[in-house]
Amino acid sequence: FTYVQRNVTGGALTPLERYLFGQAALMRDADLWVIGGFGAAALVTVVVCWKPFELLSFDPAFAATAGVPVRAAELLLTTLLVCAVVVGLKAVGVVLMTALLIAPCVAARQWSEKLRRVVPLAGLFGALAGLGGTVTSHLLSYQFPKAGSVPTGPTIVLTATALVALSL
Numbered sequence: 001f002t003y004v005q006r007n008v009t010g011g012a013l014t015p016l017e018r019y020l021f022g023q024a025a026l027m028r029d030a031d032l033w034v035i036g037g038f039g040a041a042a043l044v045t046v047v048v049c050w051k052p053f054e055l056l057s058f059d060p061a062f063a064a065t066a067g068v069p070v071r072a073a074e075l076l077l078t079t080l081l082v083c084a085v086v087v088g089l090k091a092v093g094v095v096l097m098t099a100l101l102i103a104p105c106v107a108a109r110q111w112s113e114k115l116r117r118v119v120p121l122a123g124l125f126g127a128l129a130g131l132g133g134t135v136t137s138h139l140l141s142y143q144f145p146k147a148g149s150v151p152t153g154p155t156i157v158l159t160a161t162a163l164v165a166l167s168l
Helices: 002-007 016-021 029-048 050-058 060-065 070-109 115-143 152-167
Strands: none
Touching: 029 050, 029 070, 050 060, 050 070, 060 070, 070 115, 070 152, 115 152
């Protein structure tokens, strides 16, 4: 990345911190449409492929004997994960995306043992963390203007962490 910043025309315009920690404040309407489109596609994929994903998650050997194309289902799950990471990079960055992949699931798992309940709960907790973190970031930035702006990405992750703590 340092090589690109120094030797590629326009490479220094985007600092490393934006990739590591995101820059939710710089997101535009087009970014939201992309996130919404990928989110809707992922939701439809999970609903359509629920049974194979459920079997694969608990017992891949049984899924194979039940006729589930295990390799294809694993590839599809991995693709959905990669899409989630790529879509979240601009908002919260590489470092914080890891927390957002894990925290909502951990929180949801504390409320139920059934996968059919954990998955929607994790989505709800992730949405609450995003909304709560964004609102909190903006409120704190306006409340304490001399301290500077409060970064949105880390505030979202702190909100997700608070949801985990509350759930535990």
